[in-house]
Amino acid sequence: MRRRRVNTHPVNPSDEEAETESSSSVLFASEKRVFAVCLALRIVNALLIQTYFNPDEHWQALEVAHRMVFGYGHLTWEWKKGIRSYLHPMLFALLYKILALLHLDTPLVMIKAPRLLQSVFSAVGDLYVYKLSHVLFGGHVAKWALFCQLTNWFMFYCFNRTLSNSLETVLTLAGLYYWPCMRVSAGKVHPVSRKWGLAVAALACAIRPTSAIIWLYVGLLELLVTRDRLRFVFLEVLPIGAVMLGLTCLLDRLMYGSWILVPLNFLKFNFLSSGGDYYGTHKWHWYFSSGFPVMIFTFMPFSFYGIMKSKHWKLCGLIVWVLAIYSLLGHKEFRFVLPVLPLALMFSGYNLAKTERTDNKKKSSLHDHSKWPTKTQFTIFFLLATNIPMAMYMSLVHQRGAEDVMNYLSKEAQNEKVKSVLFLMPCHATPYYSTLHCNLPMRFLDCSPREDKELDESDQFLIDPVGFTSEIAKNRSLPSHVVLFSSEEKLLRDLLISYSYKELQRFFHAHFKVDRDLQASVVVYTLTGQ
Known part of the structure; x- marks a missing residue:
């Protein structure tokens, strides 16, 4: 019977390196x-x-x-x-x-x-x-x-x-x-x-x-x-x-x-x-x-x-x-x-x-060749x-109105149809200048931490939307556009109309509430006259 030859030579290190590189x-x-x-x-x-x-x-x-x-x-x-x-x-x-x-x-x-x-x-x-x-x-x-x-x-x-x-x-x-x-x-x-x-x-x-x-x-x-x-x-x-x-x-x-x-x-x-x-x-x-x-x-x-x-x-x-x-x-x-x-x-x-x-x-x-899912x-x-x-x-879908409204205002601003914007909504509820990309006056409700434990503007507005907005209208020049959620728009509609605002656009926002009331849509009002 012939014996099988066994290679007893050591493996070449270069071969191992080549295999590793490969x-x-x-x-x-x-x-x-x-x-x-x-x-x-x-x-x-x-x-x-x-x-x-x-x-x-x-x-x-x-x-x-x-x-x-x-x-x-x-x-x-x-x-x-x-x-x-x-x-x-x-x-x-x-x-x-x-x-x-x-x-x-x-x-x-x-x-x-x-x-x-x-x-x-x-x-x-x-x-x-x-x-x-x-x-x-x-x-x-x-x-x-x-x-x-x-x-x-x-x-x-x-x-x-x-x-x-x-x-x-x-x-x-x-x-x-x-x-x-x-x-x-x-x-x-x-x-x-x-x-x-x-x-x-x-x-x-x-x-x-x-x-x-x-x-x-x-x-x-x-x-x-x-x-x-x-x-x-x-x-x-x-x-x-x-x-x-x-x-x-x-x-x-x-x-x-x-x-x-x-x-x-x-x-x-x-x-x-x-x-x-x-x-x-x-x-x-x-x-x-x-x-x-x-x-x-x-x-x-x-x-x-x-x-x-x-x-x-x-x-x-x-x-x-x-x-x-x-x-x-x-x-x-x-x-x-x-x-x-x-x-x-x-x-x-x-x-x-x-x-x-x-x-x-x-x-x-089991040599299973069935078509049933595994x-x-x-x-x-x-x-x-x-x-x-x-x-x-x-x-x-969910909470897209905040993005859609700024995309819309950005295009309108490029066409010089927007002069100024007031956001009557909880602070930071939408993107801002980075999306608008137009240097015009805008204002949102401040919510910086207060050491004196006073309510910030955002909370003041949510507690009394009509009263807070009335104060702003008395003390400031009216913006060309107002942006707000539909939950507050229901309360402010009559006040905005009295100041010659009319609804311009409405964007779907959400089907269900996240924090407070259902913010079903984002509404844009525009100033039509003095």
Whole structure:
């Protein structure tokens, strides 16, 4: 009998390197395709968003950027108190500057361009969902994690908006990818990657100081597992943090005109003095009982099951940590915990990948060729049937009047049909100069925090619309246009008619109420005579 020859020669190191390079190039090509698909979907996503979600999307980013470039735009009280950094608005200021230089700053472009720019950032975030899932759970799970990221209704509704929370989410996903402590095997990570993670974390904190909640957890975890603690603290954390803080302070010094330490002012107002409570509070358990379940929606049971199966307690612990810390604050909003939503969706992807493998095993073992849908197919149908209608309704229908009215006034202003505007509605209920893009007098009802506990203008108006409006009409010149919600318009119609106003346009806004009365539509009145 002839014996089979066994190659006893050692493997050529160059062969191993070639194989590694080959697999790396395949992965890189795959990531390029993933990014291209995500970018295309996010561009469509950006164009589909027609609704108003949160005032900060316009008032804390685009409005500030518009003022920086065009010289007019309203700065809210936060900018007078120095609790906001110019770093985030600067991104959109650069966009506006390019549009102005190319003479492309038309009403339509000014409305669409910021969200299209955000779609590029969002696609980067999607890519890092794929990359992080790939390094944690493998390529099969990564595909399903990306599916969950792209089909979740709240990510579709919120991620492409020009909120600082959206960019914070992108940076969180990118930063976590480079942290050794978040991976199953830290040995797989090149030592330089932690510095990249620190740099991205520092940038996230500079854009939104509350991002420190996330990186405090990650940093402490890294401190516990790393062997070079002194190097980590003194040669990485402190230098990188100091450089980022210094650069941000220089930018804010240039824009504010004096030295401002934004993170300290932010901490004093939101954490030490509970200033955010002025805008409403929720019960401590709101994020666990209402907020986060609404965001994750029908993915919730799949995420929970994925956590139990994967047993990646570090990542799960980060989600719980963020929800718990934010629960200590009185003022709560959905967008505050947006950075951990993709992490929860990754666990949904893990669950779907395991379900698909189970289905495939059953089919192969039983030789099942039936046309009945598998458990995976049923789950996909269920998730799409629940999330897509929700995403479309919230992005195209709910609270769209606030955007539509400003789009309309922008076109009218370009045709010199608008001389001045008065907004008789709760403060920051619509976009402002960044959408109008015309330097004409406008006034809205102020709602800056009052130390003397007096009611602000917005609350005074809601308590007595007729009396408040009468005082304005007596003491000020009449504006050419008045904008208000239908709930107050019913009360003010006779008064407006007495001052020679007539209804000009009415825009649908919402089917159900959000805070107070049902704001079914936004109404525009115009002055017809003296």
